[in-house]
Structures are given as structure tokens and as C-alpha cells.
Amino acid sequence: xxxxxxxxxxxxxxxxxxxxxxxxxxxxxxxxxxxxxxxxxxxxxxxxxxxxxxxxxxxxxxxxxxxxxxxxxxxxxxxxxxxxxxxxxxxxxxxxxxxxxxxxxxxxxxxxxxxxxxxxxxxxxxxxxxxxxxxxxxxxxxxxxxxxxxxxxxxxxxxxxxxxxxxxxxxxxxxxxxxxxxxxxxxxxxxxxxxxxxxxxxxxxxxxxxxxxxxxxxx
Amino acid sequence: xxxxxxxxxxxxxxxxxxxxxxxxxxxxxxxxxxxxxxxxxxxxxxxxxxxxxxxxxxxxxxxxxxxxxxxxxxxxxxxxxxxxxxxxxxxxxxxxxxxxxxxxxxxxxxxxxxxxxxxxxxxxxxxxxxxxxxxxxxxxxxxxxxxxxxxxxxxxxxxxxxxxxxxxxxxxxxxxxxxxxxxxxxxxxxxxxxxxxxxxxxxxxxxxxxxxxxxxxxxxxxxxxxxxxxxxxxxxxxxxxxxxxxxxxxxxxxxxxxxxxxxxxxxxxxxxxxxxxxxxxxxxxxxxxxxxxxxxxxxxxxxxxxxxxxxxxxxxxxxxxxxxxxxxxxxxxxxxxxxxxxxxxxxxxxxxxxxxxxxxxxxxxxxxxxxxxxxxxxxxxxxxxxxxxxxxxxxxxxxxxxxxxxxxxxxxxxxxxxxxxxxxxxxxxxxxxxxxxxxxxxxxxxxxxxxxxxxxxxxxxxxxxxxxxxxxxxxxxxxxxxxxxxxxxxxxxxxxxxxxxxxxxxxxxxxxxxxxxxxxxxxxxxxxxxxxxxxxxxxxxxxxxxxxxxxxxxxxxxxxxxxxxxxxxxxxxxxxxxxxxxxxxx
Numbered sequence: 001x002x003x004x005x006x007x008x009x010x011x012x013x014x015x016x017x018x019x020x021x022x023x024x025x026x027x028x029x030x031x032x033x034x035x036x037x038x039x040x041x042x043x044x045x046x047x048x049x050x051x052x053x054x055x056x057x058x059x060x061x062x063x064x065x066x067x068x069x070x071x072x073x074x075x076x077x078x079x080x081x082x083x084x085x086x087x088x089x090x091x092x093x094x095x096x097x098x099x100x101x102x103x104x105x106x107x108x109x110x111x112x113x114x115x116x117x118x119x120x121x122x123x124x125x126x127x128x129x130x131x132x133x134x135x136x137x138x139x140x141x142x143x144x145x146x147x148x149x150x151x152x153x154x155x156x157x158x159x160x161x162x163x164x165x166x167x168x169x170x171x172x173x174x175x176x177x178x179x180x181x182x183x184x185x186x187x188x189x190x191x192x193x194x195x196x197x198x199x200x201x202x203x204x205x206x207x208x209x210x211x212x213x214x215x216x217x218x219x
Numbered sequence: 220x221x222x223x224x225x226x227x228x229x230x231x232x233x234x235x236x237x238x239x240x241x242x243x244x245x246x247x248x249x250x251x252x253x254x255x256x257x258x259x260x261x262x263x264x265x266x267x268x269x270x271x272x273x274x275x276x277x278x279x280x281x282x283x284x285x286x287x288x289x290x291x292x293x294x295x296x297x298x299x300x301x302x303x304x305x306x307x308x309x310x311x312x313x314x315x316x317x318x319x320x321x322x323x324x325x326x327x328x329x330x331x332x333x334x335x336x337x338x339x340x341x342x343x344x345x346x347x348x349x350x351x352x353x354x355x356x357x358x359x360x361x362x363x364x365x366x367x368x369x370x371x372x373x374x375x376x377x378x379x380x381x382x383x384x385x386x387x388x389x390x391x392x393x394x395x396x397x398x399x400x401x402x403x404x405x406x407x408x409x410x411x412x413x414x415x416x417x418x419x420x421x422x423x424x425x426x427x428x429x430x431x432x433x434x435x436x437x438x439x440x441x442x443x444x445x446x447x448x449x450x451x452x453x454x455x456x457x458x459x460x461x462x463x464x465x466x467x468x469x470x471x472x473x474x475x476x477x478x479x480x481x482x483x484x485x486x487x488x489x490x491x492x493x494x495x496x497x498x499x500x501x502x503x504x505x506x507x508x509x510x511x512x513x514x515x516x517x518x519x520x521x522x523x524x525x526x527x528x529x530x531x532x533x534x535x536x537x538x539x540x541x542x543x544x545x546x547x548x549x550x551x552x553x554x555x556x557x558x559x560x561x562x563x564x565x566x567x568x569x570x571x572x573x574x575x576x577x578x579x580x581x582x583x584x585x586x587x588x589x590x591x592x593x594x595x596x597x598x599x600x601x602x603x604x605x606x607x608x609x610x611x612x613x614x615x616x617x618x619x620x621x622x623x624x625x626x627x628x629x630x631x632x633x634x635x636x637x638x639x640x641x642x643x644x645x646x647x648x649x650x651x652x653x654x655x656x657x658x659x660x661x662x663x664x665x666x667x668x669x670x671x672x673x674x675x676x677x678x679x680x681x682x683x684x685x686x687x688x689x690x691x692x693x694x695x696x697x698x699x700x701x702x703x704x705x706x707x708x709x710x711x712x713x714x715x716x717x718x719x720x721x722x723x724x725x726x727x728x729x730x731x732x733x734x735x736x737x738x739x740x741x742x743x744x745x746x747x748x749x750x751x752x753x754x755x756x757x758x759x760x761x762x763x764x765x766x767x768x769x770x771x772x773x774x775x776x777x778x779x780x781x782x783x784x785x786x787x788x789x790x791x792x793x794x795x796x797x798x799x800x801x802x803x804x805x
Contacts, residue, residue, distance in 0.1 A: 007286075008297075010275060010294075015298040027355040030412065030446040031421050031422060031446070034415040038412075041420070042445075044469070046427060054432050055432070057418075059439055063433065086435070088439040088440060091346065091466075093466070096587070098531045098556075099686055099805055100682045107537060111537055127538055127539050129530070129550065129551070133539075133555040133557075137468060140559050146544060178473065181232055182232075182477065183473070183475075183562060184474075
């Protein structure tokens with residue numbers, strides 16, 4: 001019994017000391033070093049245009065206008081539970097199973113919308129799976145190469161460019177696999193759209209991030 | 220089943236890297252727990268001494284298995300108190316820029332148990348519930364200590380198996396402090412910085428408001444993510460900073476960070492197997508077990524890849540292209556619902572396999588949206604007891620229970636008293652091993668049965684049909700197995716609903732049973748073995764260093780798992796698979 005009672009002091013003292021060391025000093029020290037050596041990443045890889053924060057390189061945005069490439073479907077909801085795509089303070093996916101009728105129906109709707117948005121895609125062009133399925137985080141910043149190519153006719157038409165011009169920019173933004181093995185080739189939608197605006201000018205009605213401005217992407 | 224060249228290559232290269240790091244990790248673990256000099260001594264030794272002095276710990280004094288277990292239990296209870304308090308009063312504590320209110324009491328209890336037991340089942344969404352302070356001083360602290368407790372229990376069990384005629388298994392407090400100081404803290408620090416380099420945030424900023432290019436404004440959640448992510452993965456905790464866990468681009472931004480996260484899940488589990496072999500006097504004892512779990516790991520990884528890459532036949536009918544283009548005009552194909560583009564099918568299914576082979580439970584894709592067979596792989600991995608490399612510590616001692624069972628069955632076949640590492644396995648050891656093996660299915664199947672007959676249990680089901688049963692079965696497998704991943708459609712997170720209370724309470728009991736009712740028989744087993752003399756190997760001794768033994772262990776693991784869980788699996792994923800092929804939806 002005395003042996004058991006003797007275990008209380010180390011239990012209490014070590015809980016306090018380890019909370020201090022591992023729960024407070026460790027994250028503070030990590031923050032201190034990270035803020036000095038990787039300031040952009042440590043603060044969320046925020047992209048600035050004209051000094052204004054227009055997004056994070058790592059967090060997908062909800063694109064609707066035809067002159068921009070669109071990201072993957074997002075099943076996030078806002079804090080009151082209403083569907084709100086790319087809600088960056090409440091990540092999540094659909095969690096719908098493969099035999100859920102609602103999933104099949106949703107994908108069917110997405111295909112119909114996709115075809116409507118992209119009337120110039122030749123009929124019978126295969127629809128890339130990633131373009132009609134919701135991502136896990138609801139904040140996926142990337143699309144596949146095939147998903148970008150699918151949208152080239154629309155983007156080119158909306159910007160008054162040739163498909164070859166747009167395709168060239170798309171090709172320049174393909175990120176390969178790690179060591180040629182891990183992950184998937186992909187395209188960051190925000191980077192691609194920023195590059196298009198910089199090269200060919202912005203034609204969006206609601207923004208002021210126009211041509212010729214350099215995006216301050218630090219990594 | 221459908222396989223891509225790249226998906227197969229990812230599994231194989233990952234496995235090769237794992238094999239290469241196993242020995243160095245094992246040797247470092249030995250150095251720390253055998254109290255040899257390490258290169259960190261000049262910095263850490265004074266801190267370590269100071270800790271012992273303040274805590275009144277005598278470094279030289281060792282505990283028998285009972286006192287070791289008592290110290291572990293006392294520490295577990297006491298260290299949980301601050302977490303519960305932090306959750307309840309976080310609105311009065313610093314570092315809460317998002318203004319999170321106090322956590323609901325039943326949720327705070329469930330979460331405290333969840334992080335104490337290394338489960339990290341999360342009935343909440345991190346970015347909308349927890350303040351930065353609660354995350355780092357409450358949750359991340361337990362990520363460290365619950366991992367450390369797992370590791371040092373495994374070390375104590377190794378000592379029990381390998382010491383001769385000894386009564387003590389080590390000093391709990393010394394092992395705890397050395398594990399935190401020499402292993403977890405320094406590695407986590409470097410690891411966190413690598414994650415920041417890859418893009419994981421590490422700040423105390425308020426959530427960032429951004430304007431968007433086409434006028435779409437966002438509020439981007441921030442926080443001290445990297446420091447928590449590092450220990451979350453290497454401690455096989457799995458509790459995400461964000462709701463989407465390692466699928467969130469801020470927790471796992473690149474294929475490289477994903478590879479690191481997967482490796483760090485297995486690193487200590489693999490290293491401990493090496494340590495076991497080395498301390499047993501013959502490393503081949505370790506490699507024989509390593510071989511057994513490697514084969515089960517590879518089997519699961521390939522089945523999961525094949526099922527997910529084949530995709531969903533219902534979507535194929537709609538004209539969705541689920542065939543991968545690996546090279547030009549690349550697209551991953553397969554079942555991409557609930558998966559991230561940068562991971563595709565290969566890096567997602569490998570992660571799902573690894574995180575459930577071990578008791579990690581981090582996810583980089585939603586298992587609920589997997590095809591029936593693809594989702595059955597993680598489920599079965601958990602039900603086998605998470606011994607495939609396993610969680611930090613718990614994997615190894617679970618595996619040793621199966622090793623004991625294997626030599627027992629071999630002994631029955633030749634009619635001799637079984638031995639393991641020169642120690643006779645007798646009635647007491649077999650009772651403890653059987654108890655440890657039976658307690659988990661009792662909790663998993665018992666609570667699942669309860670949940671599907673009670674309204675608060677079944678009304679949480681999100682996907683109708685057999686998939687719904689799988690959701691509940693997965694939940695209690697995960698909580699009992701201290702995994703923490705979920706078929707997350709299960710609606711248990713809405714505060715105030717009957718399901719919320721039901722799963723918070725039953726879940727907390729499942730987690731406590733899974734951790735402590737498993738751990739204590741194993742410690743008793745180790746304590747009993749430590750006392751035994753070594754019997755020299757004779758002609759009737761079943762060698763435990765051979766491929767034959769490896770095969771036997773695999774057979775025992777799979778047969779015990781199949782006998783226990785096949786009926787439940789048949790009603791869940793297996794029948795769902797057949798219905799999916801027949802074109803049925805719910």
C-alpha cells in the first residue's frame with residue numbers, strides 16, 4: 001500500500017512538468033523556429049496580390065466563372081450545417097458510401113452541370129473521376145491533368161484565346177509525383193488561374209487583381 | 220480488382236524504406252531503455268535528473284509488473300484531469316483567437332478518454348471546437364504521453380519475455396521520462412519543422428480572412444498544426460487538428476509529407492519488433508515476427524488498392540472514367556469520392572492500410588466512401604488487433620500474445636509443453652493470453668449489437684443498407700482497438716442528440732476496455748514470464764526463428780480473426796459488395 005501511495009507524487013509532478021515541456025514549451029519553440037526559417041508556410045502559405053490576401057496556395061477555392069479553371073466538388077458545410085463549398089474553417093467530405101443512392105444521384109447532377117458548363121467538349125470525351133467526386137477535405141487545391149484539359153475549351157473561349165495558348169499554361173503547371181513514385185500528377189487550380197490572369201489579363205468583373213501584378217508566392 | 224503500376228510501386232518502395240529504418244530505430248530504442256549513452260545526453264541528462272529530483276523518483280529502483288501497472292494507471296488518471304479541465308474552461312484560457320466556447324461535458328469526457336487511451340476518436344471537428352491552448356497543452360500533451368505509455372509497456376513486456384529469473388520489469392517513471400525526452404520530443408521537433416517546410420502551418424494567428432480572386436471570400440483556419448501533427452503521427456494517435464485530419468491540405472500538404480506520415484506510423488512499431496529480437500538474444504526471433512506482419516500488411520495494401528482502383532460500377536455506368544491514366548493526360552481514376560487529388564488512389568489506400576494496421580487512426584481519405592472491399596481492409600486490420608507493426612507498443616505486445624498462442628498450438632500438435640524463448644508456457648500464461656485475445660471481440664461485437672438494437676445507436680447511421688451496419692461495426696472496432704479512424708458518416712457529433720450521448724458514453728467504455736482490459740493481462744503474462752528460468756532448447760522445441768513459425772503466426776492471426784468476425788463482416792461489407800455488383804443502391 002505504501003508503494004502505491006508513493007506513486008502519486010511522481011504522477012502529479014510529472015503531469016505538470018511534462019505538460020509544461022511537451023504541451024507548452026515544445027509548440028512555442030517549434031513556432032519560434034518555424035516562423036523564422038519558413039515564414040510563408042508557417043502562416044498558411046497565404047498568396048498576396050497587390051498586398052491583399054487572396055487565398056492560400058494549399059486551400060482550394062470555389063470557382064464558378066467560366067474564364068477560370070474550376071476545382072473539385074466540395075461537400076463542406078458552414079457552421080450552421082448548410083452546404084457551403086470550400087468552407088475553409090470547417091473541412092470535411094460527403095462520407096457517402098458506394099451504394100448510397102444519394103451519391104449516385106449527386107454525381108449524375110454534377111455530370112449534367114459539367115457538360116452544360118463545357119459545351120465545346122466533344123461528346124464522348126471521358127469524364128475524369130476527380131472532377132465529379134467530392135474531395136476528402138472539401139478544400140482540395142488540385143485537379144488532375146485530365147480534369148484541367150477537360151476545361152481548356154471553355155476557358156480558352158471565355159478569354160478569347162486559342163486552346164493551344166491555354167494548354168501551354170496548363171502544361172507548365174503540372175506538378176509531378178514525389179520521386180516519380182508517390183502521389184499523383186496534379187495542377188494547383190489557384191496557381192493556374194493566377195498565371196492566366198497575369199499572362200492574359202483579368203476579365204473578372206468582381207476582382208481587382210489584374211494583369212501585370214506579381215503574385216507574391218514565396219515557396 | 221484493378222492495379223496501376225504506380226500504385227504497386229508505392230507499396231513496394233514504402234515497404235523497402237520501412238525495412239531499412241527498422242534496425243536503426245530499434246537500436247536507438249535499445250540505447251534509450253537500456254540507459255546507454257546517447258548523443259543527446261549532454262543536453263537532456265540534466266533535464267532528466269531534474270525531473271526525477273522534483274518528482275521524487277529513485278532512478279535505480281525497479282518495479283514488479285503489478286507496481287508497474289499501478290503506476291501506469293495512476294498516471295493515466297491524474298494526467299487526464301488537466302485535459303478535461305482545459306476543455307471545459309478553454310473560453311477563459313489564453314490562445315483562443317477563434318473564440319471557442321467550453322466543450323460539452325459528455326464530449327469533454329469522451330475526448331479525454333479518447334486521448335488518454337491513444338485512441339483519438341474525435342466526436343468533434345477540431346477547427347470549430349477546440350482552442351489552440353486545448354489542442355497543444357491538452358490534446359498534444361496526451362499524444363506524447365499516451366504514446367510513451369504504449370511504448371514503455373511494450374518495453375516492460377519485452378523485459379518480461381527476455382529477462383531470466385527476474386521479478387522486476389523496470390521503473391515506470393524512468394521509462395516514461397526517457398521515452399518522452401530522448402525519443403519523442405527531439406524527433407517530433409525536427410519532424411514538425413520538416414512538415415512546416417512542406418506547408419503545414421505553425422502559428423497562433425486568428426483565422427485568416429481572404430478575399431479570393433473572383434470575389435469568393437474564405438475564413439482559413441490556422442493554428443500550431445505542425446507541432447501537433449508530428450506527434451499525432453509518430454505516436455500513432457491520429458487525432459487531427461482539423462476535422463478532415465490528414466486529408467486536410469494543412470495537415471498533409473504533399474505526397475512527400477504523406478510518405479513521411481505513413482513511415483512515422485510504422486517506425487516505432489517496427490523498431491520495437493527489432494528491439495524484441497535483439498534483447499531475446501537472437502534477432503531472428505524479431506525478424507520472424509516482422510515477416511509475419513509484413514505479409515499481412517502487403518496482403519491488405521494490395522487488396523485495398525485493387526478494390527479502390529477498380530472504382531464504383533454505378534459511377535462507371537454514368538460515364539465517369541475510372542480507368543487511371545498514369546502517364547500522359549494523367550488522372551487517377553478509381554473511386555475518388557472522399558479522396559484527395561494529390562494522393563489519388565495509391566497514396567490513399569496505402570495510408571488507409573497503414574493507419575489501421577497500426578492503431579493510428581489518422582485518415583487521408585474517408586473510409587466511409589470506400590468501396591465495400593476497400594473499406595473492409597481497414598476494418599479487418601483493426602479487428603485483427605492492430606498488430607500488423609501495430610500502434611506504438613500495443614502492436615508489439617498484441618503480437619507477442621499471438622506468438623504465445625502459436626507456440627501453444629504447435630505444442631498441442633506435437634504433444635509437448637510449449638516454450639517461447641526458452642520459457643515454458645503454462646496454464647497462467649495461456650489464461651492471460653486468451654483473456655487478452657477475447658476481451659476485444661467481446662467489446663466490439665457486444666457494443667455493436669447494442670447499438671443496432673437501440674434507437675440512439677442505429678439512428679446515427681448515415682448510409683442505408685448493409686453499409687450502415689459497417690459504420691457501427693467500424694466505430695466500435697475502432698474505439699475498442701484504440702484506433703480512432705471512423706466510417707465518419709455515423710452521425711454522432713451533433714451536441715444534444717441522443718446519439719451524441721449514446722456514442723460518447725459507450726465509446727468511452729469501449730476505449731477504456733480496449734486499452735486497459737487488454738494491457739493488464741499482457742503485463743501479468745510478462746511478469747510471470749520474467750520469473751521463469753530458461754530451459755535449454757531440446758529436440759522437441761519448436762523453433763521460433765524460422766519461416767515455418769512465421770507461417771504459423773500468420774495462420775493463427777487470420778484464423779482467430781476470421782472465426783471471430785466473419786459473421787459480422789458477411790452482413791456488412793461482403794453482402795454490400797455483392798449488392799453493389801448487382802447494381803443495387805439504398
